[in-house]
Amino acid sequence: MTRTSIATVNSCINERDDVVLSPEQYREALSRFPSGVTVVVTKDADGISRGFTASAFTAVSQDPPLVLVCLTKTADCYPAFVTASKFAIHIASEDNVELATRFATKGAEKFAGNDFDSHPDGLPALRGATARLSCSLYARHDGGDHDILVGRVETVQLGRGNAPAVYHDRKFRKLAPLGR
Numbered sequence: 001m002t003r004t005s006i007a008t009v010n011s012c013i014n015e016r017d018d019v020v021l022s023p024e025q026y027r028e029a030l031s032r033f034p035s036g037v038t039v040v041v042t043k044d045a046d047g048i049s050r051g052f053t054a055s056a057f058t059a060v061s062q063d064p065p066l067v068l069v070c071l072t073k074t075a076d077c078y079p080a081f082v083t084a085s086k087f088a089i090h091i092a093s094e095d096n097v098e099l100a101t102r103f104a105t106k107g108a109e110k111f112a113g114n115d116f117d118s119h120p121d122g123l124p125a126l127r128g129a130t131a132r133l134s135c136s137l138y139a140r141h142d143g144g145d146h147d148i149l150v151g152r153v154e155t156v157q158l159g160r161g162n163a164p165a166v167y168h169d170r171k172f173r174k175l176a177p178l179g180r
Ligand SMILES: Cc1cc2nc3c(=O)[nH]c(=O)nc-3n(C[C@H](O)[C@H](O)[C@H](O)COP(=O)(O)O)c2cc1C
Pocket: 037, 051, 052, 053, 054, 055, 056, 057, 070, 071, 072, 074, 075, 076, 077, 078, 100, 101, 103, 104, 105, 106, 107, 108, 146, 167
């Protein structure tokens, strides 16, 4: 492991101590970043649906319309995404939390339920999602133990105002307005 120095901040006395970054500290720091939740799907070379839950999703470019999602190289669905020329990203709603948990579970029967419709792009469409982005693969980059999949957004489908799911501090949460 690369020995990286980070600083811990003592909020009471505002002192900073340099420490060596451990995997636990790295994960702990990132767990403090709240994110949305996506469910990413594709089909493998045999036409079988595959997918995973991802919070490592971001908009990249408006022109052309690009987004990215990061996929761990150890995922069972990784080979499917290596060969796929298209994938779909669903922004999960509060109603999709149980499904997002299933899609984050290795070995789960991810498409066993009645959660998906068919879509003209040939990939499953998650019911109740806040939005769905139909993507063609634009670029793939190495990202350490992850691949960075850059998708060109071909079409979008908007949900009917369902509230998005949020992930923070290792828990699914709801968005709440700030007082005023
Ligand atoms: C809220 C949440 C967000 C996640 N984000 C990602 C992510 O951005 N990239 C990733 O590769 N795995 C992420 N995971 C873990 C994968 O969903 C999980 O490892 C999945 O089972 C991998 O697919 P597999 O079942 O095909 O191995 C996340 C899990 C959760 C619960």
